[in-house]
Amino acid sequence: MEQERQSVQFTHPFDPYFYRSLNHLQGKNVAIQTVRNPIQGILKTITPDHVVLEVSGVNFYIRNQMIVWVTRAK
Template sequence: MNNYQNDQRPHAGAPQMISLVDPYVYQSLLTVVGKTVVVQTTDGSVRGELADVKPDHVVVNVSGSAFFIRIQCIVWVMPQ
């Protein structure tokens, strides 16, 4: 094993990023991009236009302000 490969391994005890993707939620949200939605999160609800969907978050435009919401925090979504 060369030095380059050794440098790519995580060090013992070093934090690692783990991101869970819910493919069914992701695919469902893609069908309502551009529509008005209500997104219920663990902290409250947000109503606005669903501007973008990524595997780990959505972007909801509310009166010109972008809200980035982690998909893991979404409880339910209701298209208008």
């Protein structure tokens, strides 16, 4: 008996407007409010599903789904 192959596809929500807006903040000091707490640092990397925020030399990987808002910080 032949086994049927099943295909698995992973999907995640992608917001192109949010992605483009974040690109303007790359390399800048930002504050990000997550669903748990705020965090402030340099926005190093932006991808369709997460951002990398550098805080005191440590990289934090934050899923876009966990972000409530982002603003430029002083």
